[in-house]
Amino acid sequence: PTDATLLQDGVKVITHLVRKIRQVASHAAQGFEDRTAEIKEKILSIAKVLRRRSRESWEEVDRITESVIEVTEAVVEQANAVVAKIRETGKRMAQQSKGRLQTAITLTGQLIRQAKQVVSGTRVIPDRIVSFFDPEARPIKKGKLAKGTEFGYKVRIDETESGFITGYAVYNGNPADDELLIPAVKAHIETFGVAPTAVATDRGFSSKKNESAVTALGVKRASLPRKGKKGQARTEHENQPWFKDLQRYRAAGEARISLLKRKYGLGRSRYRGLVGSKSWVGFGILTHNLDRAAKMLAKAAK
Structure with a gap:
């Protein structure tokens, strides 16, 4: 997502919420202008410019993004006026939409500040927002040429030899794999009271420190x-x-x-959001484990 498309999402959501408010409190939405078509036209212009892939094209993208920022600021200003007018009505639906509109305005304001940083030359921004609809999502680079950057959350899965998932964790960001092994073993010990007899991972989780640490925790064999x-x-x-046997088992875990x-x-x-994810x-995972248990019980009953 580009900064301009994130601003476009903000404008779309704000405009949609104002439309809903207009249905129950038309006076509050007076003076609000729908500028989604104007934003869309500018986004299409950016797409055309980027096809040239030159330094001049990036400068032109920044100029178009600045114009998107100006339009978005105007939309936010009008949306704030709508919020102020809603105070005059006690209608429940209008008040509910007002809360959602205020949230959208706040987030869009953050995106405006972020976009201004980028067009001013600050290309790398810590904790940059990459999704209007899930502001906590982070960019995740898989390290494979065929895989582009994805956006979301990283998940650690702990699987037993019987095919059950006995532990998992969802991470905000993209922590290194070798930082996740020890927490996984400790979580297993906390759940079952004992360390796993054996552990198998791919190279990403491997290090001398991890091998020594899992052994100290009681793991007999670390592959x-x-x-x-x-x-x-x-x-x-x-x-x-x-x-090698443990590595074959580990490879089956990919399936x-x-x-x-x-x-x-x-x-x-x-x-x-992170909590929702x-x-x-x-x-x-619960559904998977229930399915797995049902299949094993059915097989044992035969």
Whole structure:
């Protein structure tokens, strides 16, 4: 999303809410101008300019974005006037829409300030808002050339050898994988009272520190393939049958992740915000585990 398209989302939402207010308190919406078509035209202009992929094109994008900012500021000013007029009516629906409108105005104001920073030359902004509809979502770069940057939350899944998900965590941002292993093992210990007998991960979770830490926590066998060039001793260690068996089990876990995305909704959260996404992931995992238990019971009954 560009700063201009984020502002467009803000204008769309504000305009939609003012339309709803007009239905129950027409006087409050007097003087509010629908400028969504004007914004849309400017966004289309940006798309055309970006096809040129030159330095001059980026300068032109900044100029168009500045004009989008001006329009958005005017919309916010008119929306604030609508909010002020709603105070004169006691209609319940108008008051409810007023609350949502105030929230949209506040968020759009943040996006205006953010866009102004960008066009003034500050291209990197900490905790930058990347979604109007989910302001807490963060950009997540997967590190694969074929995968572009995605926006949302990172999920850690802990799976047992029987196919049950016994632990999970939803993270705001994109923490390094090697920071997630120890919390996962500690969560398992807290849930079951004992450390897992064995742990298998991909290279992203591996480090000397993690291998020592999980061993200290009581893990008997840690199949953590080391990153980079390996010496003879390390190569022999990773060629042991138990290490390879655990890696085969770990590879099968990729299919579990795919299943969770395809069948149980983990590909996209329909709830907004970090708290909402945690609930969505939790419901998906609960449903998966119930399905898994039902299938195992049915198989055992045969």
